[in-house]
Amino acid sequence: MVEGGSGILHGMANIMFDASRERVDIKSESNVLEHTLLDESVELTNLPLGLLQHITEDFADARQIGRGGFGIVYKGDLQNGSVAVKRLLNSHTIEEESFYREATFLISVKHKNIVRLLGYCANTESKAMINPEPGETPKFIFAEIRERLLCFEYINKGSLDKYLADELRGLKWHTRYQIIKGICSGLEYLHKEKGIIHRDLKPANILLDDLMVPKITDFGISKLLDGVTHIVTSNSAISLGYCAPEFIKHGQVSIKSDIFSLGVIITELVTGCKGNLDIQNVLRRWRYRWNKSVNYPLFGYQQVTKCIEIALKCLLDSPKKRPKISDIVSMLNALENTNEHINNVGDSLVGPISPYPWELLEFDRLELNFPFEINKPIPCSLQLTNITNDYVAFDVEMTGSLQYCIELEKCVVPPRSKCNIMVTLQAQKRAPHATVCKDEFFIMRCVSVNEGLGAEDINIDMFNEESGKEVDEVTLKVVVITELLVN
Missing domain, CATH: 1.10.510.10 (Transferase(Phosphotransferase) domain 1)
Structure with missing residues (x-):
């Protein structure tokens, strides 16, 4: 900052030595930027601030498309395309080193999986400002206003x-x-x-x-x-x-x-x-x-x-x-x-994929959907198919804070046969919060057992690693649909 004498007219407080206000041929500069956008062999360029202000409507809020640790990103429109303009935040532009370090190595970064830098802008302007001292004649100081911007290709689909x-x-x-x-x-x-x-x-x-x-x-x-x-x-x-x-x-x-x-x-x-x-x-x-x-x-x-x-x-x-x-x-x-084939599938792209070796039961759905209604129990059916030649025992556990009624929590399913389970979400006075629903899961543990066992013979020890048998633990998400509620 540079101090000015007290004799400077008060109107000088509004004097701006602003490089961006110099006459800029917007059409010509836009053509240069557009050419850089369309031709990857063109060298990057130092862009005038006036151009970046023009294509972003002076960095209008409506043009904002992102915000990062170093700045705000705006969409800029050209005649035949768009660009993304990253305006570095003031807290990170006091020192020029941060900007030039980023711009320097970004210029050399060219890869199909890296967003391409098209140009940059380093603009510094001086503004006369009043710096009053109590009991003394006001003094004027000239403050540097810095703008540091990077211009990238605009990626259409978003993040x-x-x-x-x-x-x-x-x-x-x-x-x-x-x-x-x-x-x-x-x-x-x-x-x-x-x-x-x-x-x-x-x-x-x-x-x-x-x-x-x-x-x-x-x-x-x-x-x-x-x-x-x-x-x-x-x-x-x-x-x-x-x-x-x-x-x-x-x-x-x-x-x-x-x-x-x-x-x-x-x-x-x-x-x-x-x-x-x-x-x-x-x-x-x-x-x-x-x-x-x-x-x-x-x-x-x-x-x-x-x-x-x-x-x-x-x-x-x-x-x-x-x-x-x-x-x-x-x-x-x-x-x-590799020329290896997928296990149990072979080369064909047609037809259902066979169950994997560890799967004992096949499910007709892998989510339990409950279209929520206030003060009403909501049922959801689930059909299981034993896809093995063995008897399969299962045990059901529900996690989370909501209350359920499960018909057939334990059962032994004979080989190559089906079994139906009904899970009912108990009546609720109000719709559960979304964060509550994230913790709701239906967990079924399955294991092969000997013929002759019944549901009353199923116990937790059968599903432990110490049992020596491979246990298939199936987790189904619980989805409580609240969008259907009428306010």
């Missing part, structure tokens, strides 16, 4: 978090698998080719284009490794649901921190949630969906299994035990090149 769903709905498996591969490819490029730690890898920072190709974005809190294997940071602008335990405990960040985040993302893409991975139930749910669809992915079983295996390794507490991103990419590539 990945809007597309996450469980196995029974949402994106098809092939699409999810291609997204996983794309994210891994982009992260390998950042780690190996550019030495960049993302530090905030999460679905909200992965964008999808019209072909559902993933593109990693938001390097606002990224760091260059500069030859070191890890750094310690006090930066709190990291999403806790995706950050590694060593960051939570010690503030330590490394490329293995990104690997942990990747493990959470893969888990969400495979299952729709961050919870514990039960590989048998995950595969059961995917098989159920595949059998309901016309086409079945030839290597779906192997791909789901491999992705779960990778996710579990990524989520290990010890950073040293987590795989490198290059190892993960190699595992996925090896799977692509």
Whole structure:
């Protein structure tokens, strides 16, 4: 800041030395930016602030499409396309170093799974301001007003978090698998080719284009490794649901921190949630969906299994035990090149997929749906089929806080026969809260038993590991549908 004399006219308080107000040929500059957008070989450019103000309607709230740790993102419209303009927040633009560091390494980042930087803007203007001192003649100071902006390609489909769903709905498996591969490819490029730690890898920072190709974005809190294997940071602008335990405990960040985040993302893409991975139930749910669809992915079983295996390794507490991103990419590539057949399925894409070896009972549904009505019990039927040549005993448990009545909690199902269960949600005076419903599950434990046993012979010890028999534990989600309520 520079102080001015007291003789300066009061009107100078409004004087602006503003580079953005210089005459800018908006049409010409828009054409340059549009050419950069359409031709990836064009070098990045320093964009005038006036152009970015024009295409975002002076950073109007209605143009805001995202907010990250370092700034707010606006959509800017050109004559033949759109761009995303990231306006860095003032708290992070006081020092130019942050901006130039980000702009410098982003300029060199070019990969199909990384959002492309089209240009940047570093604008500084001076503003005369009154700085009154009590009892003295007012003085004028000239304050620097800095604008630091980055202009990226606009990705039409939005962020990945809007597309996450469980196995029974949402994106098809092939699409999810291609997204996983794309994210891994982009992260390998950042780690190996550019030495960049993302530090905030999460679905909200992965964008999808019209072909559902993933593109990693938001390097606002990224760091260059500069030859070191890890750094310690006090930066709190990291999403806790995706950050590694060593960051939570010690503030330590490394490329293995990104690997942990990747493990959470893969888990969400495979299952729709961050919870514990039960590989048998995950595969059961995917098989159920595949059998309901016309086409079945030839290597779906192997791909789901491999992705779960990778996710579990990524989520290990010890950073040293987590795989490198290059190892993960190699595992996925090896799977692509294999000629092995899916267990129990063969080469055919037609016909139902046979049950997996551990499955003892087949279910006609894998969710219990209760269309809620106030003060009314809501029934839901479930049909089981014994798909083995053995007698199968089962025991049912309901988790959560809601009350249920179960007809046939225990039973022995003869070989190749069916059994019906009725689960009734007890009458409730008010609709349950959504967070309550998330904890509601129907759990059935199944085990092969000898002929002659009845329901009265079933006990908890039969389902323990000590019994020496393989137990199939099936988890069904409980869905309480409250949208049908009339206010």
